[in-house]
Amino acid sequence: MTNASAPTYLDANATEPLRPAARETVLEGLMLSGNPSSVHAEGREARRFLENARSRISAGFGRISGTCVFTSGGTEADAMAIHAFGRGRRILIGATEHDAVRKAAPEADIIPVSKEGVLDLEYLRKKLSDGVPTLVCVMSANNETGVLSPLRDVATLCRDSGAHLHVDAVQSAGRVPFDLTECSVALSGHKMGGPKGAGALLLPQDEPIDALMIGGGQERGRRGGTQAIPAILGMATAFEEAQKQDWSAVDRLRERVEQTAMEAGARVAGRGAPRLPNTSCLILDGVAAQVQLMTLDLEGFCVSAGSACSSGKVSASHVLTAMGETTGASQAIRVSLPWNVREEQVVAFCLAYERMAARLRKVES
Numbered sequence: 001m002t003n004a005s006a007p008t009y010l011d012a013n014a015t016e017p018l019r020p021a022a023r024e025t026v027l028e029g030l031m032l033s034g035n036p037s038s039v040h041a042e043g044r045e046a047r048r049f050l051e052n053a054r055s056r057i058s059a060g061f062g063r064i065s066g067t068c069v070f071t072s073g074g075t076e077a078d079a080m081a082i083h084a085f086g087r088g089r090r091i092l093i094g095a096t097e098h099d100a101v102r103k104a105a106p107e108a109d110i111i112p113v114s115k116e117g118v119l120d121l122e123y124l125r126k127k128l129s130d131g132v133p134t135l136v137c138v139m140s141a142n143n144e145t146g147v148l149s150p151l152r153d154v155a156t157l158c159r160d161s162g163a164h165l166h167v168d169a170v171q172s173a174g175r176v177p178f179d180l181t182e183c184s185v186a187l188s189g190h191k192m193g194g195p196k197g198a199g200a201l202l203l204p205q206d207e208p209i210d211a212l213m214i215g216g217g218q219e220r221g222r223r224g225g226t227q228a229i230p231a232i233l234g235m236a237t238a239f240e241e242a243q244k245q246d247w248s249a250v251d252r253l254r255e256r257v258e259q260t261a262m263e264a265g266a267r268v269a270g271r272g273a274p275r276l277p278n279t280s281c282l283i284l285d286g287v288a289a290q291v292q293l294m295t296l297d298l299e300g301f302c303v304s305a306g307s308a309c310s311s312g313k314v315s316a317s318h319v320l321t322a323m324g325e326t327t328g329a330s331q332a333i334r335v336s337l338p339w340n341v342r343e344e345q346v347v348a349f350c351l352a353y354e355r356m357a358a359r360l361r362k363v364e365s
């Protein structure tokens with residue numbers, strides 16, 4: 001939306017606005033009429049574009065093309081990894097994982113996090129020391145708080161104990177560098193500024209896996225179903241654009257949001273931990289998240305409460321609960337600045353937040 005009265009979108013972790021370069025590539029993809037599995041000229045042309053996207057994404061993660069399996073998004077990539085690497089292994093997942101992981105591994109043991117939301121490495125080390133074959137699922141960045149996991153240390157523990165590491169990099173891909181190659185990785189195109197409907201699972205090596213979807217044997221038998229070429233091409237372009245972006249400018253605007261919120265009486269979840277440059281989880285004690293959301297919505301700001309994937313129903317956040325919050329877990333909103341955020345939007349949001357906090361905290365006290 002571009003008109004003057006359009007709402008201000010500050011909910012990038014739910015989905016990033018489409019990047020113009022990605023839009024161009026999607027349109028190009030829409031003009032490719034062939035099915036990449038067909039052997040004729042039209043099919044071969046579609047396949048050429050598909051493989052080009054595959055090698056660009058793999059290269060961005062320091063991997064060869066054959067390690068990249070395209071999916072419909074992050075949820076499918078997580079489910080696929082747990083299906084492929086969880087069989088015959090005990091599963092350990094971080095306490096603040098997204099539902100895409102939690103619900104795909106309902107029997108998993110939980111690795112606790114600190115009050116700042118950082119994974120408990122000592123717990124993981126002790127668990128892995130028993131030698132039981134294990135799949136460890138850890139997100140690189142949390143979708144609600146932006147807190148980053150100590151991935152390098154996790155990877156070392158997994159390597160030393162022979163465990164398979166799966167990383168949900170849906171929120172960090174393109175926003176922070178990623179250089180681990182000995183793990184599987186879940187990606188989602190629309191969180192990078194690509195269109196919805198494409199994602200990828202990167203494998204540690206070019207290897208066969210036990211497919212979740214079998215069908216026509218596409219993706220070399222690793223994921224059946226005709227590939228969503230326009231969305232996949234858009235994802236590849238969005239990823240490259242996101243990697244080129246100067247995120248420190250976004251980080252500075254995020255700091256303004258947090259300073260304003262703290263002066264207005266809010267607490268920032270995970271503020272002491274390394275975090276994504278665009279995400280703030282603001283807890284306004286005594287004021288229900290739903291009320292904050294509605295107030296800001298009326299003022300023209302799109303933010304979310306708890307996990308955006310379940311927005312519409314606002315319940316206590318399992319992420320904040322794992323960080324030791326009690327009532328605060330239902331009194332937090334997430335502000336996630338999009339790649340194209342403008343300073344004047346942040347200034348306007350800060351004013352609206354101050355007004356809201358002054359009014360609602362008075363009502364509640």
Ligand code: PLP
Pocket residue numbers: 013014072073074075076078098100139141142143168170171187188189190199308309
């Ligand atoms: N993992 C994380 C950390 C997420 O934040 C999300 C969506 O918010 C997903 C997985 C699911 O991704 P998708 O919407 O592409 O299925």
